[in-house]
Amino acid sequence: MSLLAALRKLFAGAPATPPAPRSPVPAPLTEVAPEPVAPEPRLRSVQCIGAHGFHRMAYTEWGDPHNPRVLVCVHGLTRNGRDFDDLARALAPHYRVVCPDVAGRGRSGWLAVKDDYQLPTYVADMITLIARLDVETVHWVGTSMGGLIGMIIASMPDSPIRRLVLNDVGPVVTAASLKRIGQYVGNAPVFPSYEAGESYIREVSAPFGRLTDAQWRHLSETSLKEVEGGWAMRYDPGIGEPFRKTPILADVNLWPIYEAISSPTLVMRGAESDLLLHETAAQMATRGPKARLVEVPDVGHAPTLMNAHQIAPIRDFLLEGR
Numbered sequence: 653m654s655l656l657a658a659l660r661k662l663f664a665g666a667p668a669t670p671p672a673p674r675s676p677v678p679a680p681l682t683e684v685a686p687e688p689v690a691p692e693p694r695l696r697s698v699q700c701i702g703a704h705g706f707h708r709m710a711y712t713e714w715g716d717p718h719n720p721r722v723l724v725c726v727h728g729l730t731r732n733g734r735d736f737d738d739l740a741r742a743l744a745p746h747y748r749v750v751c752p753d754v755a756g757r758g759r760s761g762w763l764a765v766k767d768d769y770q771l772p773t774y775v776a777d778m779i780t781l782i783a784r785l786d787v788e789t790v791h792w793v794g795t796s797m798g799g800l801i802g803m804i805i806a807s808m809p810d811s812p813i814r815r816l817v818l819n820d821v822g823p824v825v826t827a828a829s830l831k832r833i834g835q836y837v838g839n840a841p842v843f844p845s846y847e848a849g850e851s852y853i854r855e856v857s858a859p860f861g862r863l864t865d866a867q868w869r870h871l872s873e874t875s876l877k878e879v880e881g882g883w884a885m886r887y888d889p890g891i892g893e894p895f896r897k898t899p900i901l902a903d904v905n906l907w908p909i910y911e912a913i914s915s916p917t918l919v920m921r922g923a924e925s926d927l928l929l930h931e932t933a934a935q936m937a938t939r940g941p942k943a944r945l946v947e948v949p950d951v952g953h954a955p956t957l958m959n960a961h962q963i964a965p966i967r968d969f970l971l972e973g974r
Contacts, residue, residue: 838892
């Protein structure tokens with residue numbers, strides 16, 4: 653099933669309705685010092701249902717678990733929720749920050765039918781997650797695929813998304829970028845050592861731009877797992893099957909989805925990105941939600957949101973909505 657066909661199928665059904673929010677806890681009569689934010693996340697999971705059965709989606713949760721203000725951060729195609737550790741630490745004093753591992757990635761379960769690795773599956777899983785969190789509205793940060801999931805949810809009537817950050821993705825996904833991604837997704841070998849795996853990640857993720865050794869190590873440690881015979885990427889190779897089955901003949905045009913979004917939107921673009929072109933980003937500032945645009949120099953697809961100068965504009969934009 654093509655991306656556009658999948659989206660049409662998605663929109664043919666009735667959108668899921670988020671649950672009613674929990675009644676807020678009354679504020680104490682006397683002023684007390686706030687509880688310190690946990691330096692490490694809580695590891696949790698939620699059971700989801702797809703076209704061919706149940707699967708478990710893992711997520712990390714930062715900050716006060718009773719905070720009614722929730723920020724959902726969703727990663728790119730082959731990545732996982734730990735990509736957002738630095739952003740989550742920065743925003744945990746203000747939000748309950750939730751970073752899911754999309755099905756087939758990170759600690760989440762793998763889907764039995766690989767053709768189910770499609771946007772409609774991911775959208776349904778995120779609605780299940782929001783229901784688990786027991787909130788009526790959320791703010792959303794999505795990198796690449798995570799941004800597409802956010803766009804679809806934000807475009808629907810009665811969407812729970814109130815503020816939207818799209819990290820290097822928009823309503824036109826270029827054929828050139830899809831072909832580049834398709835060359836490596838699902839094709840990673842078993843590496844003879846951890847060091848070989850990190851070297852591979854540095855190579856395929858070179859468009860992330862200049863990172864410190866510690867940052868590369870974090871991205872690698874959270875993306876590799878030890879297996880028989882060496883080390884492997886922490887995702888189901890089957891996520892690449894829909895790519896290989898769908899001919900990439902032209903750019904994917906999602907302007908009708910983007911133009912249906914009404915929530916305030918920020919677009920962060922890597923200045924050298926081959927997925928979100930500058931012309932597309934510029935149009936996003938004048939169409940639909942008329943997004944605010946921030947470009948990150950010397951970065952391609954996509955900004956990692958691990959540095960203060962990338963985190964600051966996202967933090968400022970999200971906290972405007974308090």
